[in-house]
Amino acid sequence: MTIFKKIIDGEIPADIVYEDEQCLAFRDVSPQAPTHVLVIPKKEIVSIEQLAEEDAPLLGHLWLVIRNVARELGVAEDGYRVVVNCGRDGGQEVGHLHFHLLAGRKLEWPPG
Template identity: 50%
Template sequence: MAGEPQSDCLFCKIVAREVPATIVRETETTLAFRDINPQAPTHVLVIPKVHYPDAASLAAAEPGITADVLHEAGEVAADDKVDGSGYRVVFNTGSGAGQTVWHAHAHVLGGRGLEWPPG
């Protein structure tokens, strides 16, 4: 069921502390941790603690938690001191966009030039 932890979800296991991660921030509704394959000097994932497969389903069901994820993305950028130079917040939705973990998550990327368009 949407919103409930999924036993086969890597990010749900990180929230439950069953899988280790380098956690940098935590709130009642979100968890932020360093990406294990960073694409920039700052590459942190901000996830909702509730399980939804992608950003669109999270936003439709839990707009307040979606706002929490975006707020925490800004806090991560400030903590890593990339808020002044610029950073990117990316939600990949669907395998064609590069989503590989089916738990909504935002990538916070910064600390180097980020050209547009990406990819």
């Protein structure tokens, strides 16, 4: 069981900024920007590589949630970055699909 599943199940507390029946958004405990929110599906999907065709509506929902959370947090106008890491070499540390919403400072490119 991943730490994200434990957060979904309420076993580990989190600073939740949004929740619905399909997903959860909460502040990262080790923020890499002034605003750093993780958006995760409640469905247990390990990574992008494990997505199924039937997950397409869920992914569309997650992107709309990301947009809405950015607006609610007041970072949409100045801009934000969304990062999805996939696999060990891609920097994925938790085996549960998640989106990083980063904002609140100038984000450089390339990211590193």
